Amino acid sequence: MNAPYPIDQFKKFKYDITRFLMTYKFALDHMETKIDVLKEEFQSLHDYNPIEHTKSRLKTPESIMNKMFRKNHELSFDSIKHHIKDIAGLRITCSFISDIYRVQELLCGQSDLRVLEVKDYIKNPKPNGYQSLHVLVDVPVYMSDGEQRACVEIQIRTIAMDFWASLEHKIFYKYNKEVPERLTQELKCAADAANALDLQMERLHREIQEIKDADDAAEQELQRIVIQNQQFALPSNLLKLLGGGGGD
Template structure:
């Protein structure tokens, strides 16, 4: 029996790796859509969104391969799927700490998502001061020949946490030696300052919300308006009368 031609082997491998990467890309697309729906829902119904912005990324095949070699794992698609859980990643940045847990609960309550792991680095920060909430979820992806499931890592953090983590990464990017102790202390101190700012802004946010809730008088024109995706609709006066609001 003749051995497969090298070109045929290459075509087969290209097909398999393209399909493998597409599964994670589609899982990422689904998560971005879910997050956008939540953001728009809150903005429309509550005139406020707990989500400031999102950022997603898909690991390159080279990065995946290097990580497999570093961890001394077998280089097969099944082994990659089992051992690397952050091929697809989404970072959600919020204004306030309470928003982080609100978003986490909303995502965990979605029936098609399977939550595999929750790591709370806010309650239990890393030694260097890093804070964030990490979720590992399994997302169903429906390909032409059936259902696949792919892991997506979700990091949820405040603006202050993201600011600290981004600069910490830039400062120590490709620095593989032990960080001097005095720099470690300063880094932790900066993280504590960021956390103190988060706590202060959380308190201010809560107090202002309490004032808003106490002042429940609404302008009639505001009650008549509905805004969906920046498009404004006005409720008919007759409908408001039927509901007892236009009398």
């Protein structure tokens, strides 16, 4: 039997690579829908949204092939799926460090996701000062021929961490030589400054929230009376008359 014509081989490869990448694209869509649900729920029910913004990206076929060649892996779809875990990437930027772990807990607690790996570069920063929480999750994708699974790398970081990482990438983009020690130390100092800012802003946020909670408790205390261990709310019309609130 004659071998397929080159054009037929090309068409098959194009079909296979398109379908392969579509699985990862749909996995990203699935994760972004989850994030949108969380954002809307927080905003509607808690009047506070820990997620500032998200950004997703899908590796190009060229980038995937280059990485496979650099690591000297067999070039097959099974090998790519096994060795490259960041084909689909999702970055979540949060307001505060505590929000990072809250978002991680909410996402990883969802029953359809399988957590494959967690790397905490916040508690254990990289030598250059890089901080972020990396989570690999296995995501279900429902194609026409049944369920497929695709790995998505989620990076969760604060605004300050993202600012530092973005500028670090621009500074050293396509610089493949060893960085001088003096510049490495300056970069680490900048990362430490960003971390100090994160800690300070989180402390301010926590203290302001405590003040607001105390004010709310005091206001509620003024709007009720206790008679023989029973609590009674003061009528709103009386509070209006006394200037104690309760207005529209």
